[in-house]
Amino acid sequence: MSIRVGIVGISGFGGGEALRLIAGHPSFELVYAAGDGSAGSRLVERFPGAPTALANLVIEKWDPDALPHLDVLFASLPTGASADALSRVPEEVKIVDIGGDHRYAEGWTYGLADVWPERIRGARRVANPGCFPAATLNTLAPLLAGGLITPGNIVIDAKTGISGAGRGGGGSFGYAESNENLQPYGLLQHLHMPEMATSIEHLSGGSAAGLVFTPHLVPMTRGLLVTTYCRGSASTGQCLEAARDFYADRPFVRVTDRPPQTKWAAGSNLSFVSYAADPARDLVIGLGVVDNLGKGAAGQAVQNANLLCGLPETAGLGGAPLWP
Numbered sequence: 264m265s266i267r268v269g270i271v272g273i274s275g276f277g278g279g280e281a282l283r284l285i286a287g288h289p290s291f292e293l294v295y296a297a298g299d300g301s302a303g304s305r306l307v308e309r310f311p312g313a314p315t316a317l318a319n320l321v322i323e324k325w326d327p328d329a330l331p332h333l334d335v336l337f338a339s340l341p342t343g344a345s346a347d348a349l350s351r352v353p354e355e356v357k358i359v360d361i362g363g364d365h366r367y368a369e370g371w372t373y374g375l376a377d378v379w380p381e382r383i384r385g386a387r388r389v390a391n392p393g394c395f396p397a398a399t400l401n402t403l404a405p406l407l408a409g410g411l412i413t414p415g416n417i418v419i420d421a422k423t424g425i426s427g428a429g430r431g432g433g434g435s436f437g438y439a440e441s442n443e444n445l446q447p448y449g450l451l452q453h454l455h456m457p458e459m460a461t462s463i464e465h466l467s468g469g470s471a472a473g474l475v476f477t478p479h480l481v482p483m484t485r486g487l488l489v490t491t492y493c494r495g496s497a498s499t500g501q502c503l504e505a506a507r508d509f510y511a512d513r514p515f516v517r518v519t520d521r522p523p524q525t526k527w528a529a530g531s532n533l534s535f536v537s538y539a540a541d542p543a544r545d546l547v548i549g550l551g552v553v554d555n556l557g558k559g560a561a562g563q564a565v566q567n568a569n570l571l572c573g574l575p576e577t578a579g580l581g582g583a584p585l586w587p
Contacts, residue, residue, distance in 0.1 A: 266572055267332060269295030271325050272339035274309055276426045277361045280561035281337050282306070286314045288565065288579030290572070293317055295333060297325040327351040335568050338362060339560070342454060357387050357571045359564045365390035366458045374567040375462065376576070377513050377534060378404045383570040391567060393455040394559025395421050395478060398489045400462050401516060401534045401558075402551030405509035406502060407466040412495035412547050414463050416473035420492075423478060424485040424525075427555045436480065446480040453478055485556050486525030491549040495540070502538035502547060510536075514577050515558065515566070523552040530554060530585040532562030554584075 268285060272278040273296045285291045301309055302325075307318035327348045330336070335357045338345050342363035349358055349365070365371040365388070372382055374389040378400065383389055392400065399419055406412045428436045440446075453476055460471040497505075503518060510516040516534045517523075523535035535552040553559045562580060569578050 265292045266290050266334045267292055267294045268335040268337065268568070269293070269297065269330065269333045270337045270339065271297040272362075273306075273322060274298045274301040275339055276556055277560040278337070278339035279310065280556040281339060281361070281564060282310065282313070282317075284561055284565045284579055285337075286317060287582075290574055290578060291335070291565075291568070293320065295331050296320055296322045298322050299325060330356065335359065335572065337561075337564055337568070340364075354387065357389075357568070359389045359391060359567050359571070361391045361560055361564050363393060363454055366392065367461050373458070373462070374563065375400055376563055376566045376570060377401055377510065377516050378466075380570055380576065383567055384573070386571060389567045389571060391560065391564050393458060394423065394427055394487055394553065394555040395419075395453075395455045395476070395489065396459045396462065397559045397563060398487050398534065398551035398553045399459055399491060400466075401553075402489060402491055402536045402549040403463065403493070404466055405506040405536075406493065406495065406497070406538075406547065406549065407463060408509065409505045410467075411497040411502060411505055412493040414467035414469040414471050416494060417463065417471070417475070418492040419459070419474070419476040419489055421476070421478045421487065421489040422481045423487040423555050424483040425480055426485045427487065427559075428480060441480065441482050444482060447477055448480065449478055483525070485554055486529060487553050487555040487559055488523070488525050489549075489551045491551070493547045493549065494545050495547040496542045496545055497540055497547060498542055499538055499540045502540055502549070506536055506538070515580070522550050525552055525554075526584070526586065528552050528554045528557065528584055530557065531582060532557050532566060532580045533584060534558050
């Protein structure tokens with residue numbers, strides 16, 4: 264079965280990762296690529312390693328009113344750039360929005376695929392979680408659903424590779440500024456805060472008031488690690504057991520006894536979670552690792568598209584992480 268797919272925003276890091284995964288997908292056929300600055304180029308000019316079958320596909324100027332016949336459209340556009348345009352895409356075209364405009368928007372399903380796959384199956388419009396929420400919510404979900412932690416006053420300390428800033432991230436994220444450097448950013452107002460707070464409340468049935476989230480850029484290309492500090496009297500063993508039960512039938516989440524590392528997930532759609540708890544201090548620490556371009560963006564987007572299309576959830580996503 265050939266499913267015709269397109270990617271808009273293909274020249275960005277998220278769009279390029281989607282291209283890599285779709286090129287090896289057993290059912291998806293890339294027939295449309297779109298961008299703005301890259302329009303008119305062949306894929307091989309933007310991606311010299313593009314597969315031969317796709318090398319001469321011409322990147323078109325993004326115009327939602329002039330789409331070819333598509334079954335699925337992946338949109339990887341900057342926040343604020345997709346809401347109006349995607350509203351003009353025909354209803355019969357399924358959309359996975361990797362960008363930030365439709366998370367918890369009316370008419371869109373929030374695509375936290377490892378936690379709520381049943382909500383995604385049969386949907387037509389799916390909003391991919393942000394990279395930080397993907398790691399954070401996969402870590403917290405078993406604890407919140409099981410009542411092992413309180414949903415309020417959670418502190419999230421997060422580190423991501425420079426590709427998390429996007430290809431158009433600006434001059435402050437260049438090599439000279441980023442190498443041998445650690446940069447906090449988006450304090451108190453990061454765009455991922457609302458979706459994390461809303462998801463925490465949905466998972467727990469309680470209030471996420473007091474949520475604190477501080478992201479940092481670290482001098483590596485890709486990878487994301489979150490450390491969450493929560494209140495709860497559960498032991499380390501109870502947290503690990505709850506997570507293993509919660510993710511027992513989920514193909515991409517690995518629960519580990521030892522703290523995960525970013526290289527474990529590099530180039531993959533895997534999500535690693537682990538815990539350390541001190542009941543005497545009413546403290547639970549949750550650790551989560553994803554590849555910010557994999558599970559944090561294009562990997563989860565393909566996983567969501569598989570669910571939309573009734574395919575095996577793992578289709579095109581079985582590759583092992585890069586190591587070393």
